[in-house]
Amino acid sequence: MMRPGFADPVQDAQSCFRAVLEALSRPGRVQTLASGLTPPAPLHPATAAVLLTLADAETPLHHDAGAEADAWLRFHCGCPMTAAGSAAFVLAVTPPPALATLQAGTDEEPERGATLVIQVEALEAGSGWRLRGPGIEAEHRLAVRGLPDGFLADRAARRGLFPRGVDVILCAGDRIAALPRTTLIEEG
Amino acid sequence: MSEDLQARKRWMGVLAKASADAIRACLHTVPPLPPHTRLRGPETGLVMLRGRAGGDGAAFNLSEMTVTRCAVTLEGGDTVGHAYVAGRDRSQAELAAVLDAALQDAAQRPALLAAVIEPLAAAQAEARATESRKAAATRVQFFTMANMR
Numbered sequence: 001m002m003r004p005g006f007a008d009p010v011q012d013a014q015s016c017f018r019a020v021l022e023a024l025s026r027p028g029r030v031q032t033l034a035s036g037l038t039p040p041a042p043l044h045p046a047t048a049a050v051l052l053t054l055a056d057a058e059t060p061l062h063h064d065a066g067a068e069a070d071a072w073l074r075f076h077c078g079c080p081m082t083a084a085g086s087a088a089f090v091l092a093v094t095p096p097p098a099l100a101t102l103q104a105g106t107d108e109e110p111e112r113g114a115t116l117v118i119q120v121e122a123l124e125a126g127s128g129w130r131l132r133g134p135g136i137e138a139e140h141r142l143a144v145r146g147l148p149d150g151f152l153a154d155r156a157a158r159r160g161l162f163p164r165g166v167d168v169i170l171c172a173g174d175r176i177a178a179l180p181r182t183t184l185i186e187e188g
Numbered sequence: 189m190s191e192d193l194q195a196r197k198r199w200m201g202v203l204a205k206a207s208a209d210a211i212r213a214c215l216h217t218v219p220p221l222p223p224h225t226r227l228r229g230p231e232t233g234l235v236m237l238r239g240r241a242g243g244d245g246a247a248f249n250l251s252e253m254t255v256t257r258c259a260v261t262l263e264g265g266d267t268v269g270h271a272y273v274a275g276r277d278r279s280q281a282e283l284a285a286v287l288d289a290a291l292q293d294a295a296q297r298p299a300l301l302a303a304v305i306e307p308l309a310a311a312q313a314e315a316r317a318t319e320s321r322k323a324a325a326t327r328v329q330f331f332t333m334a335n336m337r
Contacts, residue, residue: 001266004227075259076228 003038005052005076012036016053020169023178028131028140030123030177040068042093046171047119048072054115055079055089062087064094088112093119095148099158099166110163113181121146123172133183141188142177144170152185159184199291199305203284204273206308211283214304223263224286230258230278258285267292 006012012035019031039048042065051073055061060082061073073079084090084097096118105113128143129152147170158165165181179185203211215221232254239250257272258281269289271281287304290296 002227002261002268004225009231 002075003040003072005037006049007036012049013053016049019176020050020053020178023169023176024167024180025135026140027133027135027178027180027183028125028129028142030125030142030175033174033176035174040072042066042119043069043072044119044171045174046176047091047093047117050117050169050171050176051089051091052076059088060086061089061091063091065091087114089115089117091117091119096151099154102166104158104161104164104166107164110165113164114166116166116168118147118168118170120144120170120172123170123175123177125177128188130186130188131179131183132186133180135180136183143188144177146172152187155179155185196288196292198309199301200271200284200288202305202309202312203271203287205312206280206284208277208280208283210308210311211280211287211304214307215283218299218303221262221286221290222265224260224269224289225263226258226260226282227268228257228259230256230281230285232256232276232278256281258282260285260289262286262289262293265289265293 016033016035019033023029023031033046033049035045035049037045037048037052039045051061055073055077057078057080059079061077061079062082062084063069063073065073070081074081079089084101086103088103090097090102096116099116102114102116103112105111122143122145124143124145126141126143128141131140131142155168162181167181168179170177170179233256234252235255237250237253238247240247253274254276255272255274256276256278257270258278259271260269260282261267262269267289269285269287269292271284271288273281273284287300291300291305
């Protein structure tokens with residue numbers, strides 16, 4: 001059965017956009033989204049809200065969330081579905097694809113790099129990884145449960161590509177945190 | 189196009205052209221419609237109309253048109269009803285979407301077709317015929333030399 005999207009598309013998408021902006025400008029700080037969404041499984045409310053806010057007819061999407069989520073995303077976002085290598089947004093509810101397989105943009109147009117939305121089990125600020133970089137005064141700490149082991153190494157190996165790269169938004173339940181391509185991560 | 193699609197196209201067209209009051213007047217005779225959930229809208233936006241000179245020339249943008257659309261799903265069913273109607277009448281779009289969802293259910297279809305769609309279609313045909321008669325009465329025939337030979 002098809003489920004509804006945002007109750008008030010304009011206001012809800014704006015407040016969600018604000019939260020995503022806040023998450024990206026303060027990497028590792030956890031933002032809470034009160035979206036009121038009841039998306040189809042396996043999507044969490046935060047994951048669904050981020051995609052409803054960011055994806056539209058001009059942003060090809062790739063996801064691994066199954067048929068029901070596919071129909072829901074097509075109806076509410078109206079976004080074309082494509083392969084991971086040509087997608088502007090990539091949603092991973094299972095272990096994410098290797099970063100090298102995603103669009104990284106070009107040196108002239110680094111904004112064309114993909115945004116990877118990963119649905120994880122839990123996000124907690126204050127312990128775990130040590131994050132440094134733009135948007136962080138000294139260091140932010142973020143604990144993430146549900147990411148594959150090789151993720152940090154994969155991300156670190158691609159630092160040399162800067163300004164090209166992939167930005168990551170982590171979603172769990174109704175919480176999000178972001179890891180822009182500029183953020184340095186050390187395992188705590 | 190399959191028969192089902194043809195029939196759905198017809199009732200969606202009739203509902204899009206009927207005012208909310210006209211639809212509500214017809215609904216008094218049928219049992220109340222099941223409760224519904226709004227999936228999208230009703231929301232008003234613009235649609236670009238395209239035209240072709242003489243019907244087969246190059247396509248051009250004729251103008252933009254105000255359209256209200258709505259998508260609903262009925263309680264206990266998984267059919268989605270859609271409506272796109274001209275203008276800004278949100279209640280017309282919502283009613284039309286609910287009726288589209290109910291009409292897709294084969295059990296309710298005959299009663300709804302007879303009570304709602306047929307009377308509306310008849311009224312629309314009648315209004316159109318009246319308009320055509322009025323226009324025909326003021327028609328002027330022009331003759332040219334070539335025709336008079």
